[in-house]
Amino acid sequence: MENGQLIIRTSNDFSFSENLQYLSRSADECMFHLRDGRVTRAIDVEGEPVLFRIEGHPDGILVTVDGEATEGAKAGVERFVHDWLDLGRNLEPFYELGERDPILRDAVRLHHGLRVVGIPDLFETFVWAILGQQITVSFAYVLKRRFVETFGRAIEADGVTHYLFPSAERVAGLEPEALRGLKIPARKSEYIIGIARLIADGDLTREGLLALGGDRAIEHRLTAIRGIGPWTANYVLMRCLRSPDAYPAADVGLHNALKLVAGMDRKPTLPEVEAFAEPWKGWRAYATFYLWRYLNSEAERV
DNA sequence: GTCCAGGACTCGC
DNA sequence: GCGAGTCATGGA
Known part of the structure; x- marks a missing residue:
């Protein structure tokens, strides 16, 4: 080696x-x-x-x-x-429940070995989640790329440019107008800069959030921040804080996946979305991630 | 032109 | 506490 x-x-x-x-x-x-x-x-x-x-x-x-x-x-x-x-993570318990669950079965069989791919950097997770609110994922990727290429540190290697995600310290010094040229909506720019300042000042850290204890306490802390609602809080819990049970119940992609897998002719209501997840408690983040993946792979198949 | 995207905020009741 | 309106952009 x-x-x-x-x-x-x-x-x-x-x-x-x-x-x-x-x-x-x-x-x-x-x-x-x-x-x-x-x-x-x-x-x-x-x-x-x-x-x-x-x-x-x-x-x-x-x-x-x-x-x-x-x-x-x-x-x-x-x-x-x-x-x-x-x-x-030991996925055995998740796969056991997936085999018993008609909604999850196909997804866990088809994508066996998939992990909830994380976003280790807290600031990056917030920015990505905020950019992804209410717009298509593909457009969110475009906005993220503009943001990273404008404010991130670049490393050249073998003819390819690699980027470090912009630091919270760098973004904390910006005004919302600085993001206008990137076509990031004004309000999302305010949210992003607000989060950057909290992190840069040391008032928001991964360790500090994890020290709060359970998911509900962390969600409560996060939703007190402007721009962070239940969906974003659970998204951060899932992708960065590594809760296997976080559940972004308002997620449109999740709704579409449930509609597809359950054979519904409409999207499920919020109570129905919660009811589907009842047997998944302890693994709702994994269930969500697999359903997202399953929805994407089905879309690619067509 | 209308509707929908990995929502959240504000306001009126 | 809850429903309706608003926000911004881009693709189908």
Whole structure:
């Protein structure tokens, strides 16, 4: 094995190709680059940019760290990948309940080994969630790309530009008008800058939120912030704070997936959305993520 | 032109 | 506490 390489061993409930399929869902994704079954991206490790790539390996995931690849950089990348792909999760209980559940069965069989792909950076998660409110995912990707290319740090490697997500400190110093040229709606710009200031001032941290205890306490804290409603709070719980049970019940994509899988001629009402999830308690974030994935794969099939 | 997208806020009651 | 109107952009 080369100097900058390491292998992260994974369980049978992890499929590199399934997660790669999810990561390749948008050509406008700007936080990593895909080619030949490999994912390359830059992250911040203790203030320094580190470029790395991951690919499938018979024993798990092969990680290659670019450049000097100090022990600190390798450890930081390993931590990141572990969090990004939720590698510490034992999915057996979820798959057992999925096999028993008529709504989830096809999704868990078809996408076995998929993880709730995370967004380890708290600020990035908030921005992505706010941008995604009420607009199509494809347009949200366009807005995110403009935002990242304008305010993020760029790293050139092998003719490809990689970006670090803009820091909360950088965005905290902006005025909403600075985002107008990117076609980010004025109100969303206010939300984003407000969150950036909370994070930059140390008033909003991942550790601080997790210390609140359960999902309900965290949701209560988050929805007190301007621009954060129940959907966004649960989205952040799912993608960044790693709750396996977060449930963005108002999600339109979830509604469409339930309509499809349950064979309904209309979208479910909110009480129905809650009722569907009753048997999924403990795993509602995983159920939601699999249903999103299933809806996308069905759409691609047509 | 109308409707819908991975919602949230404000206002009136 | 709850329903209706508003916000902004882009694709079908």
